[in-house]
Amino acid sequence: MMKRFDRLLLLIETIKNILEKLLNGAHSPHEEKLRAEDLLTSKEVQSLFGIVHSTYYRWIDRKWLDPIIIGGKHYHRRDDIQSLLEKRKYRERGGLDKL
Structure with a gap:
């Protein structure tokens, strides 16, 4: 039950x-069909940004990340994350405060 x-x-x-x-x-x-290879898991995103679990959820709360939730699991469009990584690469300091 x-x-x-x-x-x-x-x-x-x-x-x-x-x-x-x-x-x-x-x-x-x-309108848009997502393929598995177009998505990254929350763990992959955390690894790419070098952040821990709590920081990942803080970024979601601050609307810096916008996950797609499927079956209770978080996924992110690869293109969106790549764009954030590129923006972050050109900034002087880490984090997403100035995005």
Whole structure:
């Protein structure tokens, strides 16, 4: 019984995230098909930026990162992360404060 409840909560959370992205001007899932090779996991993003788990979630709270949440897992478009890395590369200090 509890497993069904947990799955239902996860489904509700996923639907909520999709609706929030649609309401905030994100592309419709039908407009753009994402391929697995176009996405990076949260761990890959943390590794690329050299940040820890808590910093990763702080960056999300500050809207510096905007994950795609699928099945409760965070993914990021490779192009978005590459763009952030390029911007960061030309700044004097680390972090994303001035993006």
